Amino acid sequence: MTRNPRMPSTDDREALHSSSRVVRTCARTADAMWFNLAIFAVIVINAIVLGLGTYDQIEEDAGDLLNLANEVILGIFVVELTIRLIGFGRRPQDFFKSGWNIFDFVIVVGSFLPGVRENATLLRLVRLARVLRVIRLLPDLRVLTVAVGRSLPGVASLGVLTVVLVFVYGMVGWVMFGDDNPAEYGDIGEAMLTLFTTLTLENFPDQLAAGREVTGWAIPFFLSYVLVGAFLVLNLLIGVVINSMEEARGIEAERELGDRIEHGEAPPEPELADRLAAMRQELEALEREVRAAQSRR
Numbered sequence: 001m002t003r004n005p006r007m008p009s010t011d012d013r014e015a016l017h018s019s020s021r022v023v024r025t026c027a028r029t030a031d032a033m034w035f036n037l038a039i040f041a042v043i044v045i046n047a048i049v050l051g052l053g054t055y056d057q058i059e060e061d062a063g064d065l066l067n068l069a070n071e072v073i074l075g076i077f078v079v080e081l082t083i084r085l086i087g088f089g090r091r092p093q094d095f096f097k098s099g100w101n102i103f104d105f106v107i108v109v110g111s112f113l114p115g116v117r118e119n120a121t122l123l124r125l126v127r128l129a130r131v132l133r134v135i136r137l138l139p140d141l142r143v144l145t146v147a148v149g150r151s152l153p154g155v156a157s158l159g160v161l162t163v164v165l166v167f168v169y170g171m172v173g174w175v176m177f178g179d180d181n182p183a184e185y186g187d188i189g190e191a192m193l194t195l196f197t198t199l200t201l202e203n204f205p206d207q208l209a210a211g212r213e214v215t216g217w218a219i220p221f222f223l224s225y226v227l228v229g230a231f232l233v234l235n236l237l238i239g240v241v242i243n244s245m246e247e248a249r250g251i252e253a254e255r256e257l258g259d260r261i262e263h264g265e266a267p268p269e270p271e272l273a274d275r276l277a278a279m280r281q282e283l284e285a286l287e288r289e290v291r292a293a294q295s296r297r
Contacts, residue, residue, distance in 0.1 A: 020089070027087035039080055040137050046073045047131045050124075070127060077108045077130065100142070104133055143248045151244035158237055162199075162229070166192050169225050176221065180214045198222075199230050 029035050049069045052058050059066070081104060088095045095101050107129045116122045135141050170191035177185040184194040198207055204226060211218025 023086060023089040026083045030084045030087045036137050040134065042073055042076050043131060043134045046127070049073070050127055050131070074111055081105065081108050107133060143245070146248035146251055147241065147244040150247050151240050154240035155237065158233060158240065162233055165229055165233070166195050169195050172221065176217060177211060177214055181210060195225065198225070201226065201230055
């Protein structure tokens, strides 16, 4: 009897089964707590080795040992990256859907680029960048990093607003105090620099006292500047950061849920507060239906 050419042979099926077993093992290993803790420890050791290399005496006595340690650490990172790639099985392109994975890949592969290993400065920078990989291993730190990135547009807008505010008050300060205090208000540049420093409120009492010796309008000038610049703008900045933190937490929660579903795990149970809120909404809807039924009678 001739074998159907479309059916895989026994050897092919065994190879496929063995391959899938390797993929599952790598995927479980990449998600295991012990594996991530081990990589975290390697990153810490990498930072210590880089720090020791900044001491001339240590570099002179143990420079070869430090270079060997760096090469071993790089080898560990290559193995880790390979395990994570294999864990995606027949869809290795999914590995690059995560920005953190791309970040890790660029840092590790960058050590092998032509010209990097021959240039001591570039090599040190690449080794230093490997320390940044600790961000992807700590969820809270990852949330903070995402929050910083999402807050940049709002922070940039606040920066423009602050520059405009400092410029306007700088022009007024130049008119009011330029002749009597040229060192701090002699031109628009010095005036803006002085007022920008005043935003920290560190020299505010001295500025107010010096201004009152020149004109009585110094009191409303500085008080309004501090209220608008130091308090209002600072609170707006805090609001932007808090909003970005909430968005980052939502993104991290969605990522974790996607990872659970991808690995066939059950999604987490909703929090008690969420369940109570849902029950409250259902109860309110039921009350509205009862009132509507009573009104129709």
